[in-house]
Amino acid sequence: MRVSAGRDQPSRAVTLRDVARLAEVSTATASKALNGRPDVNPGTRARVLAAAERLSFSPNAMARGLSAGRSGTVGLLTSDLEGRFSLPILMGAEDAFGADRTSLFLCDARGDAIREQHHLRALLSRQVDGLIVVGARPDSRRSLGPNLPVPVVYAYSPSQDAADLSIVCDNVAGGRLAVDHLLACGRTRIAHITGDPGYGASHDRARGARDRLAEAGLELVGDGVWFGSWTESWGRRATRLLLEQTRELDAVFAGSDQIARGVLDVLQEEGLRVPEDVQVIGFDNWEVIAGESRPALSTVDMQLEALGRRAAQSLTAAIAGNPGAGTVELGCRVVQRDSTTPRGNDRDLPPRPG
Amino acid sequence: MRVSAGRDQPSRAVTLRDVARLAEVSTATASKALNGRPDVNPGTRARVLAAAERLSFSPNAMARGLSAGRSGTVGLLTSDLEGRFSLPILMGAEDAFGADRTSLFLCDARGDAIREQHHLRALLSRQVDGLIVVGARPDSRRSLGPNLPVPVVYAYSPSQDAADLSIVCDNVAGGRLAVDHLLACGRTRIAHITGDPGYGASHDRARGARDRLAEAGLELVGDGVWFGSWTESWGRRATRLLLEQTRELDAVFAGSDQIARGVLDVLQEEGLRVPEDVQVIGFDNWEVIAGESRPALSTVDMQLEALGRRAAQSLTAAIAGNPGAGTVELGCRVVQRDSTTPRGNDRDLPPRPG
C-alpha cells in the first residue's frame, strides 16, 4: 500500500530499484522491461511488471527527464486568463497534449510584459520542451524572440515576427460566413455593427462581410460599418442610431454576441420582429449569451478549442524537429439558432448551374 | 548569447559546471554562491555571479528537484474548466504561487472520474509537492483519498471527507448578505428566485436569506423559494409566475446573475420600475452579465480569486508541514450597482442603540 505524506506516516517513495529488487533483476533490466524494450525475456518482463504493479511503482518524471534531456512538459503562457477566449484554447491544448502524455505549466502574465519575462525564465528553467503563447486579443503581439532554446507556437494573437509560427482565427472568413448565411436566409439589406476599431479583428470581419456582399452586388446598409466597443450597451446605442438613419434593413451582422444581444433588445423595443422583420447574427458563439437571448442567437463560432488543439499539435511537431513558420488561419462555422431562418434547405436538390 | 533550438543551431545548455569553470571555482562553491549561502567569500561570490550573468545561466529545475526531493510544483486538478467559476480560482492560486516560485501543472478532468485518476497519476509521477482540486459546483465531492503522498486542498467543492482540508464559499452568509442589503435599502417584501434545487448552494443561499428575514420579523414573499434552473429563461418564467401570484413585492433576490437578468427583463416588461418599484440583487458578480444589464445589477460577489489565493496559501502551509483539516468558509461581499439603492448612508452617524 502506498503511504501518505498528507496524513499517514511519510515513507520513501517506491523507486525502480525497489521494483528491480522484488523482481530479482537489475535496474537496467527493470527499466527496459517497463519501457517495452524488445530485448527482454517475456518471463522476466512479466515478473518486473508484476513487481511494479504490486508496489504501485510510478516512475519519477524528473529523473527520467534529467537523463532524457526532455521533460515532457510545455509551458502555456497566457496574457489574460480572464478573457473568455483563452479558456477554450487552453482546453483544446490540454486535450491534445493529454494524448501525448505531456503536462502543461500554466502561467498568466496578466498582460504585463515584465511578468511575462519572469514566467518565461521560470518555464525555461523548468526545462519545458516548448511553449504556447496564448494571446488575449486577436491582434498581433511582440515575438518572444528568435533565440529561445525551445520551439514556440503563438495562438490566437499572432507573433509580429513572420519567422514564428502562429495559429489564429480567420476573421475575414468569419465575416464572409456571417453575410453568406444572411444571404442564404434571403436577406439583402444588411447592416454591420461591430466593436472597437482598434482591433484588427473588427476590420477583418468587416472586410469579409463587405467582400461577400460585393460578390452579390450589394453594399452594407446604414452608411458603412458601425464601430464602437465590444459591449451590449454599444449594441443598443448603435442600433438606435442606425434605426434613426434608416429602417430599410432586413438583417444585422453584429461583431460579437454581446453586441448582438444589445441589437436584439433595441430592434424589438422598436417594434421590429426578429427574425421575421430583421434577422440577426452574432460572433463568438458565447453560449450563455447566444443561447439565452430572445430569440436565441445565431452566431459565428471561432472553434477556439480546435485552435488550441492545432497549436498543441504544431508544437508537438516542432519539438519533434518539424518547426513551422508563418500564420495559419483556421476557419469558423455558423451556429444557427432562432435569430436567422434559412430558406428552404437546398441540400437535397441538384446543384444549380452557375 | 543564448542559442536556440527553435531556429538557430542548437547547442548544449549552460550548466553550473560552465559557470564554475568560468569563475574558476568548483561546482560546489558555485552552487553555494548562487544560492546565497553564507560561507562564501564575497569576492568569490561576485566572480560566480558575474560568470552566471555572462553565460545567462539558469539552473535546471529538474536536477535541483531531483536532488532536493521536492519539485517546486503543484498540480491544479479542475473538474470543469468550462465552468466560469474555476477560472478566478485558478487565477488567485496562480497569483499566490507566483510569489512562491512554485509552478502549476494544469489538468482538466472534464468531470470524468477516469480522467481524474489518470491526471492524478501523471501529477504524482511528476513529483508535485501538492494538489489543489478545484470543483465545478459548490457541492461536495468524493475525496481523492487519505493515502496520497502529498497534501491536497479542495477548493470551491469541499471534500466529503472531513479529514481533508476544503476552502469554500459561505453561501449561507451570501444569502444573508443579499437580504441584508435589500433591508438596508428599505425593502421588506422580498421574493427569492433561485436555481437548481439539486445544488446545495441553492438551499444554503435560501437559508441565509430566510434567517436574515426572520431576524427582521419577516418572511419571503411569493410563497417561499422559487427553485428552477440557473438560467435567464427560468428567471423570466419564474418572475411571470411570481407576478401572477402577487404584485405585492418590492425586491427580488435572485440566486444568480443570469437569473437576475431574466427577472429584470420581465419586471420591466410588466411595467414595474427597477429600482424604484422593485429592487433586484443577483449572485456571482459576473461582470459581463451584471455590468451590462439594464439597470446595472447589484450582486453578491463570492470573491473566488481570494478563495484561490487562500487555497494556495493553505497548500503551501501543508507542504511546509502544517496541514489543515475541515471546511473553511470564506465570506462574500455585496457589489452595489443600480438595481438597488441604499437609503441615506448611515456610516457617518453615531450607531443607533439596539
Place this chain on the structure above:
DNA sequence: TTGTAAGCGTTATCAT
C-alpha cells in the same frame, strides 16, 4: 538476455 557503470545537473556532506 542480462548486468555493470557512467552519466543527466544539482545540492549536501565532510574533509581540507
Place this chain on the structure above:
DNA sequence: ATGATAACGCTTACAA
C-alpha cells in the same frame, strides 16, 4: 572558505 564526492532516480551504452 573551498572542493572532492556522493547522492537523487532514471536511461543507456557497452560488456558479459
